[in-house]
Structures are given as C-alpha cells and as structure tokens.
Amino acid sequence: MAQAIAQKKPxxxxxxxxxxxxxxxxxxxxxxxxxxxxxxxxxxxxxxxGATHWSGLAAYRDxxxxxxxxxxxxxxxxxxxxxxxxxxxxxxxAAIIFDRxxxxxxxxxxxxxxxxxxxxxxxxxxxxxxxLHGVFNVLLGSAGLGQLAADWLGKSxxxxxxxxxxxxxxxxxxxxxxxxxxxxxxSEDLFDAAKLDGANWFQQLWYVTIxxxxxxxxxxxxxxxxxxxxxxxxxxxxxxxxxxxxxxxxMEYFIYQKxxxxxxxxxxxxxxxxxxxFASVLMFLQARLRRQVEELNG
Amino acid sequence: xxxxxxxxGVMALLVMVLGACSPQPSAAPTAAPQATxxxxxxxxxxxxxxxxxxxxxxxxxxxxxxxxxxxxxMEKAVQTYMQENPNITIDAVLxxxxxxxxxxxxxxxxxxxxxxxxxWGGTQALPDAWNGNLAPISDYWTxxxxxxxxxGQRAETYWDGKQWGVPFYxxxxxxxxxxxxxxQAGLDPENPPTKWDDWMAACDKLRAAGITPIGTGFKDxxxxxxxxxxxxxxxxxxxxxxxxxxxxxxxxxDPMYAEWWSRWKEMMDHKCFNDDIMSLDLYQGxxxxxxxxxxxxxxxxxxxAILERKLGADTVGVxxxxxxxxxxxxxxxxxxxxxLAVTSFSQHKxxxxxxxxxxxxxxxxxxxxxxxxxxxxxxxxxxEWLNVNSDKMIMQWRSQYPLFWYQYYYPPVWxxxxxxxxxxxxxxxxxxxQEAAQRWQAVADxxxxxxxxxxxxxxxxxxxxxxxxx
Numbered sequence: 001m002a003q004a005i006a007q008k009k010p011x012x013x014x015x016x017x018x019x020x021x022x023x024x025x026x027x028x029x030x031x032x033x034x035x036x037x038x039x040x041x042x043x044x045x046x047x048x049x050g051a052t053h054w055s056g057l058a059a060y061r062d063x064x065x066x067x068x069x070x071x072x073x074x075x076x077x078x079x080x081x082x083x084x085x086x087x088x089x090x091x092x093x094a095a096i097i098f099d100r101x102x103x104x105x106x107x108x109x110x111x112x113x114x115x116x117x118x119x120x121x122x123x124x125x126x127x128x129x130x131x132l133h134g135v136f137n138v139l140l141g142s143a144g145l146g147q148l149a150a151d152w153l154g155k156s157x158x159x160x161x162x163x164x165x166x167x168x169x170x171x172x173x174x175x176x177x178x179x180x181x182x183x184x185x186x187s188e189d190l191f192d193a194a195k196l197d198g199a200n201w202f203q204q205l206w207y208v209t210i211x212x213x214x215x216x217x218x219x220x221x222x223x224x225x226x227x228x229x230x231x232x233x234x235x236x237x238x239x240x241x242x243x244x245x246x247x248x249x250x251m252e253y254f255i256y257q258k259x260x261x262x263x264x265x266x267x268x269x270x271x272x273x274x275x276x277x278f279a280s281v282l283m284f285l286q287a288r289l290r291r292q293v294e295e296l297n298g
Numbered sequence: 299x300x301x302x303x304x305x306x307g308v309m310a311l312l313v314m315v316l317g318a319c320s321p322q323p324s325a326a327p328t329a330a331p332q333a334t335x336x337x338x339x340x341x342x343x344x345x346x347x348x349x350x351x352x353x354x355x356x357x358x359x360x361x362x363x364x365x366x367x368x369x370x371x372m373e374k375a376v377q378t379y380m381q382e383n384p385n386i387t388i389d390a391v392l393x394x395x396x397x398x399x400x401x402x403x404x405x406x407x408x409x410x411x412x413x414x415x416x417x418w419g420g421t422q423a424l425p426d427a428w429n430g431n432l433a434p435i436s437d438y439w440t441x442x443x444x445x446x447x448x449x450g451q452r453a454e455t456y457w458d459g460k461q462w463g464v465p466f467y468x469x470x471x472x473x474x475x476x477x478x479x480x481x482q483a484g485l486d487p488e489n490p491p492t493k494w495d496d497w498m499a500a501c502d503k504l505r506a507a508g509i510t511p512i513g514t515g516f517k518d519x520x521x522x523x524x525x526x527x528x529x530x531x532x533x534x535x536x537x538x539x540x541x542x543x544x545x546x547x548x549x550x551x552d553p554m555y556a557e558w559w560s561r562w563k564e565m566m567d568h569k570c571f572n573d574d575i576m577s578l579d580l581y582q583g584x585x586x587x588x589x590x591x592x593x594x595x596x597x598x599x600x601x602x603a604i605l606e607r608k609l610g611a612d613t614v615g616v617x618x619x620x621x622x623x624x625x626x627x628x629x630x631x632x633x634x635x636x637x638l639a640v641t642s643f644s645q646h647k648x649x650x651x652x653x654x655x656x657x658x659x660x661x662x663x664x665x666x667x668x669x670x671x672x673x674x675x676x677x678x679x680x681x682e683w684l685n686v687n688s689d690k691m692i693m694q695w696r697s698q699y700p701l702f703w704y705q706y707y708y709p710p711v712w713x714x715x716x717x718x719x720x721x722x723x724x725x726x727x728x729x730x731x732q733e734a735a736q737r738w739q740a741v742a743d744x745x746x747x748x749x750x751x752x753x754x755x756x757x758x759x760x761x762x763x764x765x766x767x768x
Contacts, residue, residue, distance in 0.1 A: 131578070
C-alpha cells in the first residue's frame, strides 16, 4: 500500500507542476510558438482566391533565387559593421563621461536624447539634413570641404552607409547609458590600483574597464546585432524606401514588399523563416563562443 | 522516463493550443458565388434591399494628398447620406499612403475590416479581386448604371467578365507648366511642345535662360510609375502589346518596350530635371513648381487645377507628354481612375454598393468637384461645372485621344523593381538604358516564375472591344 502511494506521488507532483506551469506555457505557445508555426504553414502553402493549396518548398526556392533577397541580406550584413563601431564609440564616450568631465550630466543627457526619439522623426530629419542641398553638405562647404558633398541618400554607393550613420547616431545613447551604469558599479579600488601601477587613461580603459564590462558589452552587441537584422525597417521606409534601386533593401523590407505590395505572402513567410533560421544560427554561435571563452577563463 | 513525460506534457499543451488556433487548411471564399450580370441586364441583388434595419458601413479611403478637400467632401457626403438613410451609419476613415494597402490586406487576411475600400486602379486593385478580397460590383450595379462610366476608365478594374471597382475620381496625369517662364525662355507660352524634339529643345532653352526645366522628386520612387506611363506606351498599338509582354510572349528588350528608357536618359542628358531629383520625394519636387522655381512639373488633375487657381491662369498651363513614338498610343493620355470597391467580407454588400451609387449622383459629383476639385468619371458629370482651364482641357483630351495609363496594367513588381528601382539607377547614371531593359526583362521573368497565380489572372484579363476601341 505504502509502495503504491510512493509510486503515485511523483505522478501527482508531475501533473501539479504542469498545472502551475500551464498559464505561462500557454502564453509562450500562443505568443511565440504559434506565430512561428503559422509562418511556417504560410511559407509552405499558397492562397489563391481564398483557397489554400500546398506548395511545398517552392516559396523557399523563389526567395533564394531572388537576387534582391541576397542584396537585402548583404545589406543587413553590412549594417553589422555598425555593431563594433557602436561598441567602441559607446565605450569611449561612456569612459569620458565617467571621468566626470565638466558638464558630464548635460553630455550624458544629450547623448541619450536620440535614443528616445521616434525613428520616423529621426528619419525625416536626416532625410532633409542629408539632401544634396541639405545642411550637412552646406556645412561641408562652409568648412572648405565642398568637394566631399554628395547626394548621400540618393546614390547607391553611399545610401546604405548614410543609413548606417543615422542608426549609429540613434543607437549610441543606449550603449553609453548601459556602459555608464555598469561602470558606476566597478570598484574604485581597481582603478586606484591601476593608477598606482602607472596605468594611463587608455590602459585603465583597456585593462580595467573593458574586462569589467564584458558581459554588458556582450549584451549590447547582441541587442545591436538583432537591431541591424530586424529593427531597421522604419529607417529604410522613411529615408529611402529601399532605393536608389534596391541598394538599401534589407530583409524586413524584402518581407514587407513581398507580403503587401506584391501580395506574395508565401515568399514573405519563407524569407521570414529563413531570417529566423539565420538569427538562430547567430545566437547558437554566440552561445558557443561564450562557453568557449568561459572555459578558457576557467 | 521523466524526460519522456516532459515531452509528452509539452506536446499535449501544444496540441490543445494549436487545435484552437491553427489556420484551416483550405478556407472557402467568404463571398458567396454571385450571379453574373449579363451585358445590359439587371443586377441580381444577393442581399435584400435595405430593410430599414440599423446598418453600419465602414469606408477606408484616401485622396486628400492628391485632391485636397477630399476629406471634407467625404465627411459631408457621408453626413448627407446618413440624413437621407437614417438607418445607416457610416464611418469614413482617411488612410495614409503607406498604410493604405498593408492595412487593407491585413484586414482582408482577418476577414474583418472595411465594407468599402479605396484602391488605386488597375493592377493596384485587381490583385485583391484575384485573392478574393473584393466582391464584384457588377453584381450590385446594373450594366446601364456601369455604362455611365467611360469604358476606357472602367477597363482598369474590369476582369474576368466582371467589374470589381467603381471609379471614384479621375486623376488626369499631365505636366503643369509656367507660362511666364516659358515666355522668358523664348518659348510660346500658349503652345507648349507636343513633339519630343521640341520638348528637348525647350529644356535646353530654359536651361540657357537660367531656369530649371522640370522640378520633381524620385527619392520615394513614385515617379517611376509616372515616367513609364508618360513614355512607355508610345510605341504600342494597343493594350495587347503590353499584355503580350506580361504573359512572356514578347521581351521587354524589344525596341517597342525598351525605347522609353533611352528617352528618359535623353531627358537626363538635356538636364531637364532638377539636380536634386534623387534627394527629394515626389511631392517635395512638385512643390518647386508652386514656389515658381521650376518651369514644369508632373502632377495630377485636381492639383493642377489648384495651382491654376492659386497662381493664375496666366501663369499655369497644362500640357500632354510630347510624343516620340510611332505606335497608335503615342498620343494617348493618362486619365486613370482611383476606385472604391466593396469587400468580399462585408456583411452589407448591397448597402455598400448603394452608397457608391450615391457618390455618382449628380449633386454629389458636383459637390466633390466643388470641394476637392476631383472629377467623377461619369457621363452625367456636366462639363459646365468645370471652372478652370486645365480641367476643361483635360476633359477635351479625354474624348479626343486614346486613354491609357501603363502603370495600372503592369504587375506591381514591374514597378518596384523596374520603373522605380531601375529608373533610379538610370537617373543616377549607374546603368544604361540597355541594361535597364535587360534587367527589367529579368524581373518580369522572375515574377512569372514566382507568381503563376498572377499570370493566370492576366490571361483572364480580356477587354470587351468597346473598352479600347479594338
């Protein structure tokens, strides 16, 4: 009898655990898992006049053989270059502000303001600033650098870089504030010890600050990688609409174009699944890299 | 064993959730099959005539951007209709350009949204018919009622033997020119160029006089659809020429389809456009004309009328695109229509169609012209209501020349990745006209592969002879 009760108890515990977990599991399934499954379904079917037909992997073939898909993906990869720039700039600016230079509170606020502005507002303002006869070129002219003036958003060779510049301008504040928050919790003893050892400003930054910020830097870099992969649509839509040509198409814009203007929901869904797979691979590689670093550090 | 239980537990939950939420493998069209209306016959209403029961209609519309005053007109028209039909409530929602289609298609996917949807005409509207998002309006309007709409304009939303949209207002798409600047450059202000070489010479003369010939913007891409429609059809003899290329029977590298790229390049070579064309959006470029900084701009009929009223008839004139082509459509004019359509998921299709009839009532058509300067494509619209020269001129051209607007007959991808994307590269000097034609053909080939449904739909897009006088 006692043995029977002992055998039943784990089953009851197991059931009870799932009863408690059910609301959260349901939430996760409905909010995260269902959309992915729905997306997968849409990528494997084609809807015509309200009727849905199985189309297999045709949408994946159509996406992968589309030169614009590769152009869009390569633009996302180009935007990845902004991540190390953002990390480096954020570190330097945060370190300068952390040194309590005169007016540091004001600088901190100024640096953070772009981050809280709405992307359409930023996009529209920079669309004007970067026009051929816009403020930026006027300033270049005033500084005697008129020969560098260009139609920044109007030429294929410069448009994606101009877009990246705007993204960096907007995202910098987040990194600075994030790093400042972590810096303020680093023990002063570490800096004092470094100073006693004769470390200059850069050596303190390199040997003390950066190692202490490692996890925050990693977090910021991942957030920014995700931003460059799947949060730049609004910049493109407002500032270039993908042009000139297809030079500023990114994956989100490709998916949007296929889904709505072209009405090819199956290709849009396939592209979304592919980008999800790509992001998953990135996350896997990042996790593996982190584990290796942790193992190396003992 | 424990992990197996865990997996089983998660799967059970998954099955429960998906059972409740997963899409149906094959959804039947929501619109019940409608009786086809025989030509000249009476429509077969599928819902009872207005029973007096409270009915709420929702309209998602657009137009304020190209016909300022449209919002006020719509509000007043809705008010008038609700007073005349106390059982009907109408919620008219003005949409933004960029959200007009995404919002509607998201609503259509959910089968919940407006009863009446505004759509740009032709292939900007028909994909929604092909996808089952629209109900045929010819099931609710009699052929006699439809016949009031000029056939060439009705053709844009006529497909598979049915009418899918009702023309709301026409947007004659021409060139506004500044007569004073023309005179200043030694050009005849009352007789703008009608031949291509004269136009290029006019650009040269305006430049020589220190005047920027054409002000427009191409950063947002919209200009691409205008340029192909101004120039692309000039070597065509009929719409069949375009349809042959869409179906893949002809190549876009053939001179008949490719020459317009060279003509566009010629305009660049003659410095016809403002130097910051790639920096500006379309409306920003058009504003240069209003600021009297440029001699010409591409614009739509209601706005050209506004410019004429604002700057004076002695300053603003309207001209057709000068002809270079040898086809029968070389002198065609673009007076496309924006349409209103009844959605397939509307619960009040007949009531929605009745409201569209109301918009074609004489007093309402006059009210729309008075308030928004927009002309209803309908033979009951009286020419004597017109109060500006440009509108009178455009109405005269409508009856004098063939009607054709390229943009409304080609697949959307031909525009986004063709006339827009390749046009921008051409304007930037990054590709030649020959490369543009080759790449356009590649876009068309890929589209046929990706979109067999659209190709099949095109095969059913056959026009009755009277629509294009074929």
